[in-house]
Amino acid sequence: xxxxxxxxxxxxxxHIATGAxxxxxxxxxxxxxxxVCAFAVYVFGLTALVTLTAATLSCLLAEHLFxxxxxxxxxxGDWSIAVTGVLYGLTLPPGLPVWMIVLGGFIAVGVGKFxxxxxxxxxxxxxxxxxxxxxxxxxxAMTTWxxxxxxxxxxxxxxxxxxxxxxxxxxxxxxxxxxxAAMKFDGDITAATDLVMGLxxxxxxxxxxLLIIVGGIYLVAxxxxxxxxxxxxLATVFALSGGLHLLAPESYPGPVFMLxxxxxxxGAVFMATDMVASPMTSLGCVLYGALIGTLVVVIRLxxxxxxGVMYAILLANAVSPHIDNLVRPRVYxxxxxxxx
Amino acid sequence: xxxxxxxxxSFSHGVHPPESKATTSKLKIRQFPxxxxxxxxxxxxxGAPAKAVVREGQEVERGQxxxxxxxFVSVPQHAPASGVVRKIGLVPGITGRMTPGxxxxxxxxxxxxxxxxxxxxLESASADDIVAAIQxxxxxxxxxxxxxxxxxxxxxxxxTIKTLIVNGVECEPYLTTDHRVMLEQTADxxxxxxxxxxxxxxxHAMIGVEANKLDAAETLRAAAPDDIDVVTEVVAVKYPQGxxxxxxxxxxxxxxxxxxxxADVGVATVNVATCAEIGRLLPHxxxxxxxxxxxxxPAVGRKGNYRIPIGTPLRFALEQVDISDDVSRVFxxxxxxxxxxxxxxxxxxxxxxxxxxxxxAETRDxxxxxxxxxxAYCLDACPIHLNPSLLGxxxxxxxxxxxxxxxxxxxxxxxxxxxxxxPSHIPLVQRFRTSKAVFRERQAS
Numbered sequence: 001x002x003x004x005x006x007x008x009x010x011x012x013x014x015h016i017a018t019g020a021x022x023x024x025x026x027x028x029x030x031x032x033x034x035x036v037c038a039f040a041v042y043v044f045g046l047t048a049l050v051t052l053t054a055a056t057l058s059c060l061l062a063e064h065l066f067x068x069x070x071x072x073x074x075x076x077g078d079w080s081i082a083v084t085g086v087l088y089g090l091t092l093p094p095g096l097p098v099w100m101i102v103l104g105g106f107i108a109v110g111v112g113k114f115x116x117x118x119x120x121x122x123x124x125x126x127x128x129x130x131x132x133x134x135x136x137x138x139x140x141a142m143t144t145w146x147x148x149x150x151x152x153x154x155x156x157x158x159x160x161x162x163x164x165x166x167x168x169x170x171x172x173x174x175x176x177x178x179x180x181a182a183m184k185f186d187g188d189i190t191a192a193t194d195l196v197m198g199l200x201x202x203x204x205x206x207x208x209x210l211l212i213i214v215g216g217i218y219l220v221a222x223x224x225x226x227x228x229x230x231x232x233x234l235a236t237v238f239a240l241s242g243g244l245h246l247l248a249p250e251s252y253p254g255p256v257f258m259l260x261x262x263x264x265x266x267g268a269v270f271m272a273t274d275m276v277a278s279p280m281t282s283l284g285c286v287l288y289g290a291l292i293g294t295l296v297v298v299i300r301l302x303x304x305x306x307x308g309v310m311y312a313i314l315l316a317n318a319v320s321p322h323i324d325n326l327v328r329p330r331v332y333x334x335x336x337x338x339x340x
Numbered sequence: 341x342x343x344x345x346x347x348x349x350s351f352s353h354g355v356h357p358p359e360s361k362a363t364t365s366k367l368k369i370r371q372f373p374x375x376x377x378x379x380x381x382x383x384x385x386x387g388a389p390a391k392a393v394v395r396e397g398q399e400v401e402r403g404q405x406x407x408x409x410x411x412f413v414s415v416p417q418h419a420p421a422s423g424v425v426r427k428i429g430l431v432p433g434i435t436g437r438m439t440p441g442x443x444x445x446x447x448x449x450x451x452x453x454x455x456x457x458x459x460x461x462l463e464s465a466s467a468d469d470i471v472a473a474i475q476x477x478x479x480x481x482x483x484x485x486x487x488x489x490x491x492x493x494x495x496x497x498x499x500t501i502k503t504l505i506v507n508g509v510e511c512e513p514y515l516t517t518d519h520r521v522m523l524e525q526t527a528d529x530x531x532x533x534x535x536x537x538x539x540x541x542x543x544h545a546m547i548g549v550e551a552n553k554l555d556a557a558e559t560l561r562a563a564a565p566d567d568i569d570v571v572t573e574v575v576a577v578k579y580p581q582g583x584x585x586x587x588x589x590x591x592x593x594x595x596x597x598x599x600x601x602x603a604d605v606g607v608a609t610v611n612v613a614t615c616a617e618i619g620r621l622l623p624h625x626x627x628x629x630x631x632x633x634x635x636x637x638p639a640v641g642r643k644g645n646y647r648i649p650i651g652t653p654l655r656f657a658l659e660q661v662d663i664s665d666d667v668s669r670v671f672x673x674x675x676x677x678x679x680x681x682x683x684x685x686x687x688x689x690x691x692x693x694x695x696x697x698x699x700x701a702e703t704r705d706x707x708x709x710x711x712x713x714x715x716a717y718c719l720d721a722c723p724i725h726l727n728p729s730l731l732g733x734x735x736x737x738x739x740x741x742x743x744x745x746x747x748x749x750x751x752x753x754x755x756x757x758x759x760x761x762x763p764s765h766i767p768l769v770q771r772f773r774t775s776k777a778v779f780r781e782r783q784a785s
Binding site for chain 1: 358
């Protein structure tokens with residue numbers, strides 16, 4: 001006869017769980033970004049590898065140090081900072097001096113994340129906070145673009161990489177402008193196939209729309225990304241820029257160019273979808289996406305800068321809690337009811 | 341021809357926990373032996389406890405009334421075995437806390453014939469007669485709620501009941517009692533529906549069965565009688581499809597108003613095992629003496645569906661099914677809403693639909709709690725369309741009034757879907773239970 005158990009555990013229901021975990025979600029976002037990173041290294045060579053590595057490591061180090069400073073257990077294990085680090089690296093232009101990357105990484109983590117209270121409390125996407133800081137502090141370095149597919153890209157690093165902090169970096173090769181800058185300042189439109197494949201100048205991760213979309217589909221399939229956000233952003237950009245292009249084709253670029261140029265794809269798929277800084281309700285996500293799409297078109301076409309994805313997302317991050325409040329879903333059995 | 345992709349009716353949101361029913365759903369209901377002593381708390385149901393009408397040392401016959409109902413929201417208690425009343429005093433109740441009750445010692449070797457009472461004749465009985473007979477049979481919701489069934493059958497003033505919904509969904513993982521009852525007691529179910537239609541005045545009945553029990557749905561359809569208007573509807577496999585409100589929405593497309601009752605949308609719902617018991621007992625004027633219980637889970641050697649005398653001590657039951665030494669958690673009901681037991685010295689009562697026993701392997705709790713990352717999984721899971729994430733934050737700040745007044749906390753029926761999906765492992769439903777208790781306590785004072 002079996003003996004009775006010595007102790008029984010008391011635990012309130014439910015007694016089972018899905019097995020999903022914050023670290024699983026974050027780890028999978030990193031996986032989804034790896035092909036984008038690999039392609040960036042292919043297009044820009046060693047400098048992209050240096051940029052991505054420096055960005056990721058500086059964020060990891062910053063997170064670790066901030067945790068120690070606050071006397072808390074290290075939160076590296078939840079993988080959220082790895083996501084921030086890789087995303088941050090992908091927004092930077094290859095060839096950016098390493099000291100700037102590290103400084104921006106500490107700003108991303110310190111201001112973008114820890115100032116708000118750490119994981120779950122950041123009002124803005126931390127990676128974009130870091131980038132926004134660099135954009136404001138070092139406007140020249142942030143808009144100096146390394147050429148894509150350079151012949152020596154796997155053998156040499158641009159001299160700006162290891163520039164001495166706070167000295168004006170020297171650039172050995174200045175590429176032609178990014179597609180958006182070319183459009184804005186010269187009126188040139190880059191071919192759509194080059195844009196989709198990502199064989200153009202730009203930030204490290206702004207290259208292959210195709211791989212970004214594949215990564216996004218992977219995350220949506222695993223229920224780790226809300227598809228409504230990128231779909232709403234891209235649909236809004238397509239509709240608005242398409243309408244403008246129809247009205248005045250000579251003044252406004254076509255919708256395909258607008259979709260695939262610059263940081264829109266990376267921003268729509270991986271930046272705007274930051275769970276913490278985006279709305280929770282389905283309708284809220286659609287409105288949030290539409291807001292970002294509208295801002296992107298407005299900034300790109302009428303603003304002073306060629307690119308507007310970063311500011312569009314940061315602005316929408318700021319209003320995302322209010323969007324959720326506006327569109328609270330109807331609770332079962334309340335509101336309009338058909339009578340029996 | 342059955343199409344390959346078939347969309348069954350359901351409600352919006354919900355979760356899909358692993359069903360874990362395969363082992364026991366194919367096992368026929370087996371009769372359990374009598375334990376040396378049966379433990380019968382007088383409060384096995386919601387409402388006023390029954391009043392004992394026997395004395396210590398009295399010999400009783402199986403089926404005899406041991407305790408009578410104390411008011412309308414109460415039910416009597418029948419002797420689960422012929423034997424002798426050993427003691428009337430404090431017994432362990434369903435929560436493990438001591439409560440008034442009766443110890444009954446079955447006579448060994450007795451034939452255990454069941455005493456027949458006054459039968460309730462379907463043809464001649466009025467609605468009130470049937471309601472009274474259901475109460476006299478000691479019937480409560482066998483799905484686990486243990487609410488006296490007869491109370492639900494009388495519509496409130498000014499309401500009429502048009503539809504009787506028989507709940508054969510059994511959406512809790514592991515449990516298979518309703519499934520087996522539908523397969524093995526089909527005739528009893530239809531007899532029960534006849535009584536229930538007459539008692540409620542409903543014109544037609546619907547039996548809701550989850551799509552993972554298609555054999556039960558087919559058996560029910562094949563045996564459907566002509567004299568009553570009854571259909572069996574298959575609903576999607578989704579938790580908590582078996583919740584009363586969710587089943588009504590799936591079958592009729594109506595929502596029970598917040599704070600209201602099924603009668604507000606013209607519906608009365610009864611669990612399928614309860615319905616079968618009504619059909620089995622009323623024609624003979626008998627009372628409940630036993631019920632079907634699933635005993636399963638990784639720690640159980642002989643998993644199965646057992647017809648167990650009411651009052652059987654759980655410890656005796658678990659010894660019969662070869663419980664593992666490595667058992668670490670036993671809970672009453674399924675894993676989503678079941679209550680973990682602190683003691684095995686509790687009896688099987690009318691509301692016990694099953695026991696699931698986990699070993700240390702299943703309960704190893706290495707899950708770290710993270711801050712909420714606003715992933716919205718809980719919003720997509722909540723069948724009531726609440727915002728569990730926000731409610732969780734409010735609960736942590738003890739803002740109970742806001743939770744209730746602004747965010748509909750009292751509409752939460754504690755299905756646990758939010759906690760089940762939370763990747764941050766935040767004990768959401770647990771916080772809501774506490775919040776509701778505190779809110780109600782404050783209101784009362």
